Amino acid sequence: MSMNRHPRSRVPLAHRERVDWHHHADHQLIYPRRGVLRVSTAEAVWAVPPQRAVWLPALVPHAHEAHGPTDLRCVIFAENPLALRRPTVMAVSPLLAEVVAALTAEDAPGPERRRNLQRVALDELRPVEGLTVRLPTPADARLRDVAALLEADPATPRTLAELGAEVGASERTLSRLFRAETGMSFPQWRTQLRLHHSLTLLARGSSVTAVAADCGYNGPSAFIHAFRTAFGTTPGAHLVND
Numbered sequence: 001m002s003m004n005r006h007p008r009s010r011v012p013l014a015h016r017e018r019v020d021w022h023h024h025a026d027h028q029l030i031y032p033r034r035g036v037l038r039v040s041t042a043e044a045v046w047a048v049p050p051q052r053a054v055w056l057p058a059l060v061p062h063a064h065e066a067h068g069p070t071d072l073r074c075v076i077f078a079e080n081p082l083a084l085r086r087p088t089v090m091a092v093s094p095l096l097a098e099v100v101a102a103l104t105a106e107d108a109p110g111p112e113r114r115r116n117l118q119r120v121a122l123d124e125l126r127p128v129e130g131l132t133v134r135l136p137t138p139a140d141a142r143l144r145d146v147a148a149l150l151e152a153d154p155a156t157p158r159t160l161a162e163l164g165a166e167v168g169a170s171e172r173t174l175s176r177l178f179r180a181e182t183g184m185s186f187p188q189w190r191t192q193l194r195l196h197h198s199l200t201l202l203a204r205g206s207s208v209t210a211v212a213a214d215c216g217y218n219g220p221s222a223f224i225h226a227f228r229t230a231f232g233t234t235p236g237a238h239l240v241n242d
Contacts, residue, residue: 009074009104013066021063027077028056031100035070036203041087047133047199049238051231053090060087068203073104081122089128096124133196136182142169143177154197155216160186195230202238
């Protein structure tokens, strides 16, 4: 794992391009201005669209993977005025998006203007309440096996009992472990996985109808409703047209 004190402020990433595990001495706001960025830490994985960003406290190891052509922006902060100790998903307002763009532009602002812009950025940071595409990573080997089966086929209708039979654990045991290790019930965790997967498929250019089917929804309407509940936008806002 590498230590990168001063990461590049703007990193264009091709589809499925990765940034391997590393950490920083300072706090970091990670924002995909375009595309979807899969952000991984030891405790969870996030699928981050342009309407979201992730605050990473200093020294938290993390890795990235792009889905669709992705314009990764990174803003470094020496202080943590929000007192956030864990990675946190942030809503990205139009103002915050433009401030991050200015802070990470090729013609970087001077020190005084940078300090002013950073103050505006910090003032605009708002943690996302309610459902977000944070997918907790289970530690138990049986849960990891279940997670691998679902990641390979998010649309599978198999029940927890059926999945348990495949990994050698009872439904009751797995249900208890999901709540204990992820803070979610199994249906909640599966919903997060499907929404997580849907963002990456939309970033690759799949249609809303195809994504709904690939993620196990009973038609586009059910998918659109779940997506809007999670993100406040429709899947169509995330379609790649170029």
